[in-house]
Amino acid sequence: MGFAAAPAAGRQFDPALAMRTFDVAWQLVYDTHFDTTFNGVDWLAVRDELRPRAEAATSNRELRAVIGEMIGRLGQSHFALIPREVSERGDALDDAEDAVGGDAAGVGDAGLDVRLLDGRVVVASVEEAGPAWAAGIRPGWIVLSTNDRAIDSLVTRLNAMDQHMSLATRVWSVVLGRLGGPPGSTLALTMLDGADDTVRLALTRRREPSTPVKFGNLPPFFARYDGRAVPVADGHAVGVIWFNFWMVPLIRQVDSAVNAYRQFDGMVVDLRGNRGGLGAMVMGVAGHFFDERVLLGTFKTRTASLQIAANPRRVSPAGTRVQPFAGPVAVLVDETSASASEVFAGGMQVAGRVRVFGSTSAGAVLPATTDELPNGDVLYHAFAEFVTPNGVALEARGVIPDEVVRPDRETLLAGRDVVMEAALRWIAAQRAAIN
Amino acid sequence: MRTKHKRLSWLAVALMAPLAWGQAMAQTLPDAGEVIAKYVAAIGGRDAVMRQSARRTTGTFAVPAQGITGNFEAFAMAPNRAVLHANVPGLGDVAGGYDGEVAWSLNPAMGPMVLEGRMLDQMRQQSDLYAPLHGEDFIKSMETVEAVDFEGTPCYKVKIVTVWDEEYHEYFSRDSGLLIGSVRQSATPMGEMEATTVYADYTEVAGLLIPYKSVQRMMGFEQVFTAETIEPATVPDSVFALPREIKALIGK
Numbered sequence: 001m002g003f004a005a006a007p008a009a010g011r012q013f014d015p016a017l018a019m020r021t022f023d024v025a026w027q028l029v030y031d032t033h034f035d036t037t038f039n040g041v042d043w044l045a046v047r048d049e050l051r052p053r054a055e056a057a058t059s060n061r062e063l064r065a066v067i068g069e070m071i072g073r074l075g076q077s078h079f080a081l082i083p084r085e086v087s088e089r090g091d092a093l094d095d096a097e098d099a100v101g102g103d104a105a106g107v108g109d110a111g112l113d114v115r116l117l118d119g120r121v122v123v124a125s126v127e128e129a130g131p132a133w134a135a136g137i138r139p140g141w142i143v144l145s146t147n148d149r150a151i152d153s154l155v156t157r158l159n160a161m162d163q164h165m166s167l168a169t170r171v172w173s174v175v176l177g178r179l180g181g182p183p184g185s186t187l188a189l190t191m192l193d194g195a196d197d198t199v200r201l202a203l204t205r206r207r208e209p210s211t212p213v214k215f216g217n218l219p220p221f222f223a224r225y226d227g228r229a230v231p232v233a234d235g236h237a238v239g240v241i242w243f244n245f246w247m248v249p250l251i252r253q254v255d256s257a258v259n260a261y262r263q264f265d266g267m268v269v270d271l272r273g274n275r276g277g278l279g280a281m282v283m284g285v286a287g288h289f290f291d292e293r294v295l296l297g298t299f300k301t302r303t304a305s306l307q308i309a310a311n312p313r314r315v316s317p318a319g320t321r322v323q324p325f326a327g328p329v330a331v332l333v334d335e336t337s338a339s340a341s342e343v344f345a346g347g348m349q350v351a352g353r354v355r356v357f358g359s360t361s362a363g364a365v366l367p368a369t370t371d372e373l374p375n376g377d378v379l380y381h382a383f384a385e386f387v388t389p390n391g392v393a394l395e396a397r398g399v400i401p402d403e404v405v406r407p408d409r410e411t412l413l414a415g416r417d418v419v420m421e422a423a424l425r426w427i428a429a430q431r432a433a434i435n
Numbered sequence: 436m437r438t439k440h441k442r443l444s445w446l447a448v449a450l451m452a453p454l455a456w457g458q459a460m461a462q463t464l465p466d467a468g469e470v471i472a473k474y475v476a477a478i479g480g481r482d483a484v485m486r487q488s489a490r491r492t493t494g495t496f497a498v499p500a501q502g503i504t505g506n507f508e509a510f511a512m513a514p515n516r517a518v519l520h521a522n523v524p525g526l527g528d529v530a531g532g533y534d535g536e537v538a539w540s541l542n543p544a545m546g547p548m549v550l551e552g553r554m555l556d557q558m559r560q561q562s563d564l565y566a567p568l569h570g571e572d573f574i575k576s577m578e579t580v581e582a583v584d585f586e587g588t589p590c591y592k593v594k595i596v597t598v599w600d601e602e603y604h605e606y607f608s609r610d611s612g613l614l615i616g617s618v619r620q621s622a623t624p625m626g627e628m629e630a631t632t633v634y635a636d637y638t639e640v641a642g643l644l645i646p647y648k649s650v651q652r653m654m655g656f657e658q659v660f661t662a663e664t665i666e667p668a669t670v671p672d673s674v675f676a677l678p679r680e681i682k683a684l685i686g687k
Binding site: 031032087213214215216217247248249251252255278280281283284287299301304305306307308309311313314315319320321369370371372378383 | 498499500501502503524525526527542543544545546547548624625626628629654655656678679680682683684686
């Protein structure tokens with residue numbers, strides 16, 4: 001995860017403060033990293049090597065680069081330096097409208113999502129209410145450039161980097177950032193359409209239809225939810241639930257959706273594009289599908305083990321007694337499903353409660369926390385690893401689907417979602433077997 | 436390596452110390468009953484504790500390192516009913532309570548929960564306004580185990596064994612007699628975690644000294660509760676009524 005910073009205005013760089021900041025950042029990792037081998041990195045040597053560079057820094061930018069390199073040496077997810085300016089964004093989210101309008105960077109979008117397929121960035125979905133759809137963009141089109149910045153060179157550059165996360169995950173993350181921007185700003189796209197003709201388009205980014213959520217000193221999350229009943233054969237239906245972050249404003253919608261879909265043939269929890277959030281929410285959502293407390297995995301810190309278990313949800317949002325949903329549940333993941341999404345998918349998979357469809361998830365599954373550093377920047381750092389009940393750590397491995405299904409350009413151009421189709425077929429088969 | 440060496444040295448000292456000092460310490464440590472009696476006297480006496488009927492507390496809480504702050508309102512009624520409502524920005528309204536029979540929590544992320552086992556035991560004890568007396572309802576045995584500095588205050592460390600066979604330690608100021616803190620395995624829905632709690636800013640409320648501030652450290656996270664008002668209050672029974680979700684869970 002990266003956190004871009006606007007230049008800090010009006011602050012004098014204080015070398016002594018910078019050194020305290022570097023030392024505290026190093027010490028926090030030294031004191032709290034769950035693995036006393038630091039993933040095989042000589043953490044003392046890293047300090048000795050990089051401290052002189054922190055001492056030589058003459059700006060926050062240089063200091064942040066050194067600290068960023070230091071935590072990058074761990075080669076693990078959930079280590080990041082959040083610049084003070086980014087952390088403070090959205091501190092007054094009491095009025096969501098003002099927050100979005102007043103600090104709009106990153107919350108405007110074009111209403112399309114992409115994936116890296118066979119080395120090309122391909123449009124995976126387009127929202128019918130968004131500017132991309134209005135401009136005629138459809139799934140299966142290939143993105144060649146964004147605002148005249150070539151995608152090919154981006155993929156080549158990212159591919160050359162030695163990173164713990166897959167190329168597909170990193171490309172998605174960076175391209176998504178490039179597609180986003182302030183609402184009302186222009187996004188110039190060069191694309192190959194379905195007939196392989198080059199198309200140049202200028203879109204005006206809309207305000208993303210999301211709910212801003214500020215949690216502590218993390219930057220604001222822009223949470224989105226979609227739930228729908230998908231008709232299947234003989235008047236039956238399957239409930240589909242999608243959300244992009246594990247954040248509490250969305251759990252009310254998830255709770256309501258599960259309740260509304262309780263009588264359906266099955267449910268699909270679509271975690272594609274879900275980058276994580278509050279780990280505790282996994283216990284609440286998982287509980288919709290268990291009638292007893294079931295262990296989904298463990299957060300292992302240096303000294304303790306915290307159990308992540310489903311909390312059986314035997315009460316409806318209206319406060320009436322219900323049975324948790326006992327029908328078939330499919331979970332969809334791909335390289336854009338990370339962190340809490342992987343805890344949910346991996347834990348439910350090992351518990352035997354769901355069947356997972358799609359492609360291997362991001363493998364970014366380290367429970368993390370934040371600590372404010374002396375200069376006001378925030379260190380985001382992992383304090384535990386997640387291990388499934390059968391002893392598998394998912395960091396750098398990801399959740400491997402029970403049924404590997406990958407979209408390709410042809411199916412996308414045909415308007416198909418082959419991963420969803422596979423899940424719906426499985427649910428239909430499960431129901432047929434029961435009946 | 437340096438840390439390991441330090442630990443080994445410390446261990447050696449710790450192993451030798453009882454041989455040299457054990458007998459002397461046993462003679463100088465007060466009986467746990469005396470420590471508790473001094474504590475009860477320090478907070479206002481047994482009568483003041485027993486006179487409590489109900490109170491309302493408002494205040495703030497914070498997880499400073501994570502930049503989390505919020506407000507809370509808590510009610511307590513003798514002998515053992517309690518409820519707390521907190522608003523956590525980004526998490527929403529969190530609540531928990533004990534109505535003399537059922538311990539519960541409402542957490543939007545995890546859903547409603549009826550607390551059982553060790554969580555119920557601890558909630559029952561923490562909800563009891565007479566718990567400072569360390570009576571037989573909760574405590575099976577107590578022993579003063581050493582004189583130590585706890586959070587910078589010279590204290591007597593008292594080992595407490597509850598009637599449900601939980602062991603933990605409380606630290607009482609050798610000077611004032613007040614409870615300075617405790618170290619205990621806190622029962623949570625994610626399992627038991629060692630929690631160090633430090634009490635401060637004791638202030639008189641209706642003849643009883645009550646700490647206005649408590650700091651709890653657990654798993655490297657520090658949580659600070661600061662009371663703004665603590666006042667005797669007439670609290671209607673309805674405040675302690677089980678939320679509808681909890682009633683549904685227990686079939687009431």
